[in-house]
Structures are given as structure tokens and as C-alpha cells.
Amino acid sequence: MSTPKELYKKDNQYVWHHMKPYQKNQNAMVVQEADGAWITDIEGNQLLDGMSGLWCVNVGYGRTELADAAAEQLRTLPYYPLSNSHVPAIELADKLNDWLEGDYRIVYANSGSEANETAFKLARQYHKQNGSPHKYKFISRYRSYHGSTLGALAATGQAQRKHLYEPLPPGFVHVHAPEEYRIPNGRTFEEWSLECAQMIEDTILWERPETVAGVIMEPIITGGGILIPHESYLKKVEQICREHNVLLMIDEVICGFGRTGKKFGFQHYNITPDIVTMAKGITSGYLPLSAAAVRQEIYEPFKEEGEDSHFRHVNTFGGNPAACRLALKNLEIMEEEGLCTKSQKNGDKLREELAKLDNHPNVGNIRHKGLLVGLELVEDKDSKKPASSSYLAKIMGECKKNGLIVGKNADTVSGYSNVLTLAPPLNITDEDLTFIV
Numbered sequence: 001m002s003t004p005k006e007l008y009k010k011d012n013q014y015v016w017h018h019m020k021p022y023q024k025n026q027n028a029m030v031v032q033e034a035d036g037a038w039i040t041d042i043e044g045n046q047l048l049d050g051m052s053g054l055w056c057v058n059v060g061y062g063r064t065e066l067a068d069a070a071a072e073q074l075r076t077l078p079y080y081p082l083s084n085s086h087v088p089a090i091e092l093a094d095k096l097n098d099w100l101e102g103d104y105r106i107v108y109a110n111s112g113s114e115a116n117e118t119a120f121k122l123a124r125q126y127h128k129q130n131g132s133p134h135k136y137k138f139i140s141r142y143r144s145y146h147g148s149t150l151g152a153l154a155a156t157g158q159a160q161r162k163h164l165y166e167p168l169p170p171g172f173v174h175v176h177a178p179e180e181y182r183i184p185n186g187r188t189f190e191e192w193s194l195e196c197a198q199m200i201e202d203t204i205l206w207e208r209p210e211t212v213a214g215v216i217m218e219p220i221i222t223g224g225g226i227l228i229p230h231e232s233y234l235k236k237v238e239q240i241c242r243e244h245n246v247l248l249m250i251d252e253v254i255c256g257f258g259r260t261g262k263k264f265g266f267q268h269y270n271i272t273p274d275i276v277t278m279a280k281g282i283t284s285g286y287l288p289l290s291a292a293a294v295r296q297e298i299y300e301p302f303k304e305e306g307e308d309s310h311f312r313h314v315n316t317f318g319g320n321p322a323a324c325r326l327a328l329k330n331l332e333i334m335e336e337e338g339l340c341t342k343s344q345k346n347g348d349k350l351r352e353e354l355a356k357l358d359n360h361p362n363v364g365n366i367r368h369k370g371l372l373v374g375l376e377l378v379e380d381k382d383s384k385k386p387a388s389s390s391y392l393a394k395i396m397g398e399c400k401k402n403g404l405i406v407g408k409n410a411d412t413v414s415g416y417s418n419v420l421t422l423a424p425p426l427n428i429t430d431e432d433l434t435f436i437v
């Protein structure tokens with residue numbers, strides 16, 4: 001067994017922690033084990049993980065039932081490709097339909113990025129086979145994140161993550177997302193949200209409807225700063241999509257599986273997406289798995305005869321039996337323990353306790369839906385000028401020193417990273433919530 005010193009040395013030498021600049025990666029925390037909401041590093045330090053890893057450990061750490069479910073499946077059938085089928089894939093697809101409260105066909109993959117890539121390919125082929133061969137463009141929103149692969153990155157609305165890898169695949173157009181804390185020129189939030197939805201229709205018209213395949217969005221922008229739309233926004237977007245034969249594609253990679261207090265985030269807004277992409281919370285991060293759920297009607301043209309009518313897409317590991325079995329157990333735990341409702345209640349409780357910070361001169365806005373929480377930091381409440389990224393970095397450092405891991409939003413176009421984010425396990429205890437505050 002290596003000593004901590006040896007592990008740090010080898011980590012510094014061999015492991016590429018690409019999510020952070022080099023200087024911040026020297027002597028990264030090396031995590032050894034975890035339980036509930038708490039992680040322990042190789043030196044025995046314990047920290048409360050206020051971000052559930054990377055927004056994914058929804059049922060908390062240390063759930064040995066999940067390990068057992070995967071191990072049992074690995075012993076009986078560790079792998080088989082979904083060119084045929086296996087039992088866990090069937091049972092999970094069935095269960096996902098219950099959760100989606102609709103009639104969807106499930107395409108499995110391994111990560112959120114892949115699920116979104118799958119959705120883009122499917123949408124283009126659907127239109128080709130459904131009499132609209134020139135529909136290839138996608139509309140998404142600034143500040144959104146949809147993944148690291150080239151297509152998902154093209155859909156992403158965060159320039160700082162994209163510019164080093166350009167040119168990205170063409171055909172992705174961006175619009176603004178409504179933001180309640182920063183509404184321009186005296187409009188109500190509802191008016192501003194509907195204007196933002198209208199921008200989507202205007203963009204479809206400018207681009208010409210016969211070229212637009214889909215609109216992709218998270219129900220709530222997560223990594224871009226916890227931007228919760230007015231309740232009328234998504235319904236309007238849905239109407240616009242229907243009117244122009246544009247697929248409504250909802251990215252539930254973070255919002256899904258109870259994070260916002262419902263099974264899926266879109267269920268707050270009374271809409272029926274054409275495609276729902278999901279990952280992270282589907283297995284609470286215990287194994288890689290993702291899916292694109294496709295409304296049965298979209299599947300129809302793929303039934304036609306002919307060499308090119310089926311979805312010409314291969315994915316070796318997508319829907320791995322052990323990952324599907326584990327996901328089923330994960331969903332069973334969430335149902336048995338009422339974790340979607342708990343997320344909502346715990347989110348409200350956390351918000352109540354955070355009221356202590358409402359009068360803090362640098363806390364401009366606290367917003368949440370379930371256990372998806374953002375604290376927007378400002379230089380002062382009147383000007384709402386975003387606090388500097390270094391201010392937030394300092395707070396994150398102080399939190400860590402005091403045993404709490406918090407997250408932050410991706411930089412805005414003006415370079416600000418000023419939203420502190422929290423997304424702890426949904427079954428977090430009252431004591432741990434108080435600890436966070």
C-alpha cells in the first residue's frame with residue numbers, strides 16, 4: 001500500500017486532472033472513501049460533499065445495496081451488446097417510462113455527452129426520414145452546458161470551454177435564457193421569460209424552419225448558474241417547437257432523478273419533450289450509464305424497410321447489464337425513501353436556513369428548486385455588479401478549510417464566476433444541512 005506522500009507524488013506525475021489549471025492540481029485531494037454526504041481523504045480528513053461529486057450522487061455514498069446489485073449482475077451476465085437484448089436493459093427501460101410518465105423508447109449510452117450526441121444524430125435522421133431532409137440545426141442557450149464531445153460542446157453556450165477546440169460542428173445557434181435576478185428594463189419576469197421564448201421562434205424563422213431540427217435545453221440551467229425560468233417559459237417553447245416541427249430535446253443530465261424535487265425537471269412545467277437525455281443521477285454516479293429517451297412517435301420512421309432506415313449508431317458499452325441493474329436498484333431506493341419529495345423538502349429547509357445570509361451585503365440572490373441551489377454573489381446589492389471570481393474562489397477555499405465542498409458556476413461571458421452552487425445528496429440529514437449553512 002502506497003503512503004500518502006507516494007500517492008501525491010504519483011498523482012502529480014501521472015494523473016491529468018483536466019478540469020482545473022495545472023497550478024491548482026498539485027497535491028489535489030485524494031479521496032479514499034465516502035459515506036452519506038461525507039468523503040474522507042487519504043489522510044483521514046473528512047469533508048461534507050455539498051456537490052454530490054459532480055452533481056450526481058443523489059442517494060448518497062456508501063449504499064452497499066447498489067454495489068451488491070451490480071456485483072450480482074456481473075456474476076451472471078457482465079456484458080452483452082444491445083444489438084440483441086438483456087433483462088436489466090428491458091426492466092430499466094420499463095421503469096424509466098414510469099418515471100417519465102410517457103411512452104418513450106430508450107437508447108442507452110454511458111455519459112451525458114454521449115446521450116446528447118445520440119439525441120442530435122437521432123433528431124437529424126428522424127427529420128430526414130420524415131420528409132424534412134434539410135432540418136439539421138439545433139438551437140440551444142448561452143450559459144448552458146451539454147457536454148464535452150464535439151457536438152455537445154457545439155450546443156454548449158459557454159465560449160470559454162469551446163474556443164480552444166474550434167471549429168466545432170456547424171449548425172448550432174444560441175439564444176438567451178431568462179434570468180430572474182437580471183431582468184432588463186423593468187419587465188416582469190414572466191414578460192422577460194416569454195420574450196426569451198419568442199427569441200427561439202424568431203431564431204427558427206431567421207434560420208428558416210425547414211433547416212431547424214431541434215431545440216435543446218436543460219429545464220433549469222445548472223452549471224451555468226442555476227437559472228430557473230418562469231413557469232410559463234417551457235410551455236411556450238414547447239408550443240413554438242410544435243408549430244415549426246422542431247423537436248423539443250430536454251437535457252436532464254443534472255436536473256433528472258429528483259435533483260429539483262420531481263423525478264425529472266421538465267415535470268415542473270407541464271410539457272412533453274420529444275427527447276429526454278439523462279445520465280449522472282440515473283446510477284447516482286456509482287457506474288457510468290446514460291440514456292436518450294425518445295417519444296414513440298419519433299421512432300416510427302425508423303421502422304421503415306431499407307438498409308438506411310434504422311439508427312446507424314453503435315455503442316459498445318451503452319446499457320451495460322451491471323450499470324442497468326444498479327440503476328434499477330438506485331431508482332428503487334429513491335422510490336422507497338421518497339427522495340424526490342425529500343429533495344423538495346430539504347431544498348426548502350436549506351433555503352430557510354440560508355435566509356441568515358439574505359442581508360449579507362455580498363449575497364445578491366439565493367435561488368433553488370429542490371436541492372439545486374445557487375447563491376449569487378455581488379459587489380453590492382444595488383448595482384448587482386457580480387463579485388469577482390477571486391472572491392468566490394476565496395469563499396470556496398474557506399468552506400473547504402471548514403470541511404465543506406461547494407461548487408461554482410462556469411464563467412460568464414464577462415469572465416465572472418460568482419454563483420456558489422450546492423447540490424448535496426437528496427437524503428442529506430438535518431444536521432448536515434445545518435453544517436452547510
Ligand code: PLP
Pocket residue numbers: 110111112113114116145146147148218222223251252253254279280
Ligand atoms: N449535460 C449537462 C446538463 C451536464 O451538466 C453535463 C455534465 O456535467 C453533461 C450534459 C455531460 O455529461 P457527461 O460529463 O457525463 O458527459
